[in-house]
Amino acid sequence: METAPRSMRLQIAVAGRTNSGKSSFMNLIAGQDVAITSPVPGTTTDVVEKAMELRPLGPVLFLDTAGIDDETELGNRRIERSGRAFDRADVILLVTGAGVWGAPEERMLAVARDRKVSLIPIVNKCDQTAPAPEFLAKLREATGFEPLCVSSNGGEAERERVLPLLKDALLAGCPEDFLTPPPLLGDLVKPGDTVVLIVPVDIQAPKGRLILPQVQAVRDALDSDALCYVVKESAYRSALANLREKPALVVCDSQVVDLMVRETPADVPCTTFSILFARLKGDMNVLAAGAGRIRSLRPGDRVFIAEACTHHASDDDIGRVKIPRWLAKFVGGELHVTVGAGRDYPADLSKYQLVIHCGSCMLNRRETLRRIENARRSGVPITNYGMAISTCHGVLERVLSPFPEALEAFRRGN
Structure with a gap:
């Protein structure tokens, strides 16, 4: 694996009315044209994804969504697609204009509250119209965050100014379970312990690779300074016989759980990759x-x-x-x-x-x-x-x- 999977990135939805400058804002942050921009309303149809590295947050994924005020039949379908993006968003950036706050923005505030995620206000096109202090105070009170005033057409100098402010806001709004996620298996072992991972290699195994839960389990065992022993199910019995001490933990693919339970000594904890992910992801x-x-x-x-x-x-x-x-x-x-x-x-x-x-x-x-x-x-x-x-x-x-x-x-x- 050469890049962080999408499922392990902080996912940031960019929301707002049509032509509020969502795509321009995302292009500004990315420093490149990753989303099509146009004065024609409804240019963004499907969600546009852009993976980036934002230190110290690490790998992130921006989700550029369709306008939240499009009431046409096609617009309703676009909004439905955007709703799926909000379901997976860890943070929502709400792009609006100076003095622009109405029913669409209130709906987005309700979406964020329902999903228990932060809503960070981005006031765009500030080079055209400066926001009034009273408006900024209203946004601050509604969202709990300091509004970020931006001119998305400001070029590299504007990007250098805005990026540190955005990072600070994202760090403040980032969910705690992203910064300190539940453990995978590290709390079940001690440094020096042996972990045995039973990995079937069958028709469903990707050629030349392991599936993501197996890769993450190997990495977590190594991060925990444990000794990681990866075997196929056909070699599990001999692997146990070769160990001088019993393993501290055995983990298997669920499809061979019968074999693992049958062959594992009663005093050795054992579980499955899917059960470990039940804690990590849900x-x-x-x-x-x-x-x-x-x-x-x-x-x-x-x-x-x-x-x-x-x-x-x-x-x-x-x-x-x-x-x-x-x-x-x-x-x-x-x-x-x-x-x-x-x-x-x-x-x-x-x-x-x-x-x-x-x-x-x-x-x-x-x-x-x-x-x-x-x-x-x-x-x-x-x-x-x-x-x-x-x-x-x-x-x-x-x-x-x-x-x-x-x-x-x-x-x-x-």
């Missing part, structure tokens, strides 16, 4: 409680399976084939399963009895938590792939043993 306790609800499913119930990526499905695809098959065997009959890929995630999930989400390796924490919240608002339990698979195989209590609170949530959810 709310582990909520997802564990959702796994407990699998026991109450009945044949004919509706289940929504959410895949964050849009990979080409194989004949034995984990989300489309294997999980539905394991669920049917577990409940004793076929279920009505709907699969959504990429950002195809319904706002209203109330017609389903359960949502099963992937590990979210391609989503950031903000969007995953938003999806969990959507399920809660719809009154539908939600779990993830690893927990669902382990439940169907009767081993979830074993692989949740490193996480006592989640284990208790699963038991309560039964």
Whole structure:
């Protein structure tokens, strides 16, 4: 991996009315033309993404969205697309003009409050009209942030002036769980401990690479000064025999969880990559409680399976084939399963009895938590792939043993 994945970047949505200068502002910050600008309203249709490095924040992803005041039929579709960007935004920059604050801006303020993210006001085109002190005070009171006054056509000198101010605002508005995210596995081991990672190499494994959760687990083990032992499932038994001391932790791909549980000594903690990601990307306790609800499913119930990526499905695809098959065997009959890929995630999930989400390796924490919240608002339990698979195989209590609170949530959810 040569660059930080999108899911690990601070995601910054740039919002505002049509022709407020959102794209010009993003071009100013990037120092290059990354978004088309035009005096014609509605130039920005789909969300435009720009990855950058902003020290000391690190890797970030700007999301240039369509105008929030476009009331045409096409405009409503654009706004719907923008709404998906707001679902994954860690921070929202609201671009407006001097004295411009009305219903569209109030709606964006409500969007930010609903998603519990910061809304930082950007007053653009200040070279044309200087904002009144009373207007700046109003923005300050409404958002809790000092408005950033900008002239997006000011060139490199303006960029050098604005960029440090923007960085300061982003640092102040950045969510705490981005700066100090939940641990992956580092809190489960000590320096010098051995971690064994069981990584199947099968038809679904990308040629010449490991999948993102496996890569992140290796890196986290190394960052924790642990000894990392990566093996295929066929070599796991001999790997244990070769170790002079028992490992402090074993982690496997969920598809071989049976083998891991069967071969791992009872006093050695073990779990799956997907369960580790339940904590890193979402709310582990909520997802564990959702796994407990699998026991109450009945044949004919509706289940929504959410895949964050849009990979080409194989004949034995984990989300489309294997999980539905394991669920049917577990409940004793076929279920009505709907699969959504990429950002195809319904706002209203109330017609389903359960949502099963992937590990979210391609989503950031903000969007995953938003999806969990959507399920809660719809009154539908939600779990993830690893927990669902382990439940169907009767081993979830074993692989949740490193996480006592989640284990208790699963038991309560039964």
